[in-house]
Amino acid sequence: MKLLTCSFLALSASFCISPFAHADQVINDDLIVTSSECIGFDCVNGENFGFDTLRLKENNIRIHFNDTSISASFPTNDWRIVANDSGNGGENYLGIEDSNTGRFPFRVQAGAPADALVVEADGDIGVKTRNPVVDIHIVEGNTPTVRLEQDGSDGFTPQTWDMAGNEANFFIRDVTNGSQLPLRIEPGADTNSLYVNSNGHIGIGTNSPDTQVHLVETANTNTVFRVENKNATGSNAEVSLVNSIREWKFRNNTVGNFVINAPGDTGFELELREDGTLILEGGLITGTPSGTCNPGPCDATFQPDKFTVPSIEDHAEYMWENSYLWGVGPTREGIPMNLTKKTGGILHELEVAHIYIEQLHHRLKDMENRLEAFEQK
Structure with missing residues (x-):
């Protein structure tokens, strides 16, 4: 009733x-x-x-x-x-x-915790906190998380992302694909560890990148850019440089050698082996700011107004006194060799040697003529 x-x-x-x-x-x-x-x-x-x-x-x-x-x-x-x-x-x-x-x-x-949702007078929203200090403030005892879920109701493929943080790291979690963590930031990371400016340049350790990717290290250590392939099948670690004309790949191959090549080539343009051996598919062309044949005068050896060929006697005296050829310079044990400079010097000495051969040929011809005249008398 x-x-x-x-x-x-x-x-x-x-x-x-x-x-x-x-x-x-x-x-x-x-x-x-x-x-x-x-x-x-x-x-x-x-x-x-x-x-x-x-x-x-x-x-x-x-x-x-x-x-x-x-x-x-x-x-x-x-x-x-x-x-x-x-x-x-x-x-x-x-x-x-x-x-x-x-x-x-x-x-x-029913049973929602105290202060499950709080809106302060200035509009700040607190989730599980009575005193939000920013626009949206979430408090949780273990890994506070924001979930973004696309459920497929509008015809797009379902996909779920989590944005969360705890004492180990701040991370983005791809929930749909095995909860992979494609982005993680550990506590204590330096300011400007990763910075993207208004024109899309990326700074690593700097907020003023002046190239597409600018890496700055301020600690007393080497600046390192590392590309590592951890695939157990021995895949290559590659860096590719591409423009409208051609693509070049810098990589270590399956046997551990450093290789430069263009995609589609069956071989390589350059290979540097572990023992220091350098192999080139083509020729080696060198030059220095002070001249390819430094200290020799290159082809000016044959121009009397530009180079005075020393006498054979003076050249020989210099050679024996210094234990090296003037154009080649010293080659000391255990000291690196400048191949560009050495090659230019060798070429110069070869040219001088041919001048001496010609001079000796004329002397020999003159002696033959004198001998023939003497025999006729």
Whole structure:
């Protein structure tokens, strides 16, 4: 049996209405209740309100906002505040229902923690914190996380990403593909560890990259750019340089040698082996700012106005006195050799030697002529 529903009217005059009354009460004036009010079939006479001013009390509690606007220019949507599902085994929650569609854009489940959602006066939002200090502040005992889930409802492939952080690292997690972690930042990483400026240049250790990729190291260590292939099958580690004309690849091959080649070539243009052997597919062309034949005068050896060929005697004296050829210079044990300079010097000495051969040929020819004349006498 349902109990009486009691209300208190102005001037503290009270009355009780039986739930079995057939006629609705219509009050054609403002209604003022100077004490608490209970509405619902389960309200009782002598209800203990505590600090409640308005109480809704029965097994299905709803507040319906029924907008009766009929003009097309006015909004007409109906809303409802719902406390808990009405069916057996339903959920416990407080929700706001869009009554025109039956959807719940907002819902708070029973048992939610204290300060599950806090909006401060300045608009900062706290999740599990009463004192948000930034626009959105999330507090969690273990790895606070934000999830971005594309569920496929708009026809796109489902994909889920997590953005999270803990004492080990800040990370991006690809939940859909085995929870891989494509991006991780450890606590204590230096300022500007990775920086992208307005024109797309990437700085590593700098906020002023002046090239597409600019790496700066300030510690007392070597600046290192490392490319490593950890595939167990022995794949190459490659760096590719491409423009509109050609592509070049710098790589270590499957036997560990450093190789430069162009894609599609069956061989290589350059190979540097572990023992220091250098192999070139083509020729080696060298030069220095001071001249290819430094210190020799290159082909000017044959131009008397540019180079004075020393006498054979002077050249020989210099050679024996210094233990090296003038054009080639010293070749000391254990000291690196400048092949460009040595090659130019050898070429110069070869040219001088041919001049000496010609000089000796003329001397020999002159001696032969004299000998022939002597024999004729």
